[in-house]
Amino acid sequence: MSVAPGFYLVLAGLMFAIGVVGVLVRRNAIVIFMFVELMLNAVNLIFVTFARQQGTVDGQVLVFFVLVVAAAEVVVGLGIISLIFRYRVSSNVDEINLLKR
Amino acid sequence: MNLEVVIFGVMFVVALGCSLAMLFAPNAVHVALFLVGAQMALALAFLLQGAFFVAAIQIIVYAGAIMVLFLFVIMLLGIDLRESLIEPLTGQRGVALGLGAVLAVGLVFVGVQGADLAAGGGDGAAALTELNQGPGNVKALARALFSRYLLPFEVTSILLVVAMVGVMVLARRISAVENDRRAGVPAAEEEAA
Incomplete structure (x- = not known):
């Protein structure tokens, strides 16, 4: 008797919700990025769970694409953050308001 | 007591605990370390579900490469460690927490219902085990x-x-x-x- 897929889906749902709350609540740009990673991880868990349920590896292949997109996103995002930090000496998203002026 | 259920229980607690700890850790480095913990737990979840290669990639690429990049940037910028408590929009944090709780309840509900729906399509777990043993x-x-x-x-x-x-x-x-x-x-x- 193995663990039912529903439990994995519940865990993924909770982790995704925590990721959303983290993005909304935290102020440090790098920390916000880490919560985005948490959300992507939760989605990966859903992919793998449904792959097992369907009995194919298609869901696991999709995890690869999520991984590539996450890597590209992190590289570009951290580049932008370090560029902003060079000019504003802060990674607080409340202080990045150049477009408002 | 089934061994898989025990491992799942440990994984569930570690993954959820690390995610919650991320939310309340004030230091960016601690947040990164808790994220690594959550990712390790998820790798365990992938192993439990027969996704062996994805579990290895999860640890090597995510917990290894991507998190090292995060820590590198945190150390490089010498991020101000204290989290700002100023709210430009009044009550934004409370509203965010409330809506997040609503989202969590909704996703848990969908997860429970969706598992029941998709389970009608035959025994996929056995098919995947066969696939993992065959090729x-x-x-x-x-x-x-x-x-x-x-x-x-x-x-x-x-x-x-x-x-x-x-x-x-x-x-x-x-x-x-x-x-x-x-x-x-x-x-x-x-x-x-």
């Missing part, structure tokens, strides 16, 4: 990736090249001479010639 997990993945998913695979290579070039453009520091040249100020040696 093997890595071979089965490679066959799917390089036949049905060949076009997305090639598109991701374009994505990686674009991201790499973009970061190089972003990270390049423009020298003062180059800045003058772009602004139309003639350089000294050009005037002489």
